[in-house]
Amino acid sequence: MILLYPFQRSADWGNKVEKLTVRSAYRTALNLMDHCGRRYSVLLDPEDYLPRSSLIEAFPPLEVGQEIRVGIDGASVGFDPSQIDGLPNKKLRGLWLEWLEFMDAEELSCLHEAIDEPERLIGLGPGYTPAGDDFLVGWIMALHFTGRKKSLLTIEREMLDRKTSWFSSEMIKDALEGRFWKRGIELVSAIADGDATRVLEKTDSITKWGHLSGKAWLAGLAYGLELGE
Known part of the structure; x- marks a missing residue:
């Protein structure tokens, strides 16, 4: 069995050696699943950090369905996926309002139809991660960012597994x-x-993520920020 040794990890990936199954493999990302169905990712680019992810120098040849082990002990922590500091600075409101205009594009117009019933957004629309899912994640992040975690959307976990892809769920x-x-x-x-300036730089990076995913995510973030106004 192949054993990978990442050199850096996110703060939520523990120290034990994980036995994982390859679910998808890309040029710069390897998505893995544990025995409970949770996703772990091994990455080449630190800009791609997400929860339960780690960095490695290179990937060996791997096939979907193959079982591997990841030895994370000794890897330094390079990213905390739960660290959201501060509150929205309202002087930048004009910038995030522009992100709502992404929903006016024909490919994302479906978001308007489901926005009043968040559960309808699950699995809705085009994309590797459906646009509705990206919108939801942006919206949820806005709730955390504005300190309104008690207002978190009520979404049944079983519904996620039933209505959308594994990665998106x-x-x-x-x-x-x-x-x-x-x-x-x-x-x-x-x-x-x-x-x-930094907001514009980060926005540009996010809009280039996937065909529509970044734009849908930004629209969701802006929508959530506006609900907090």
């Missing part, structure tokens, strides 16, 4: 548990600091 579960991806955390940090 895991993404939403992480968000509900208060864990998010690095790009999103860096963006809300820039908003809290009132740093418009």
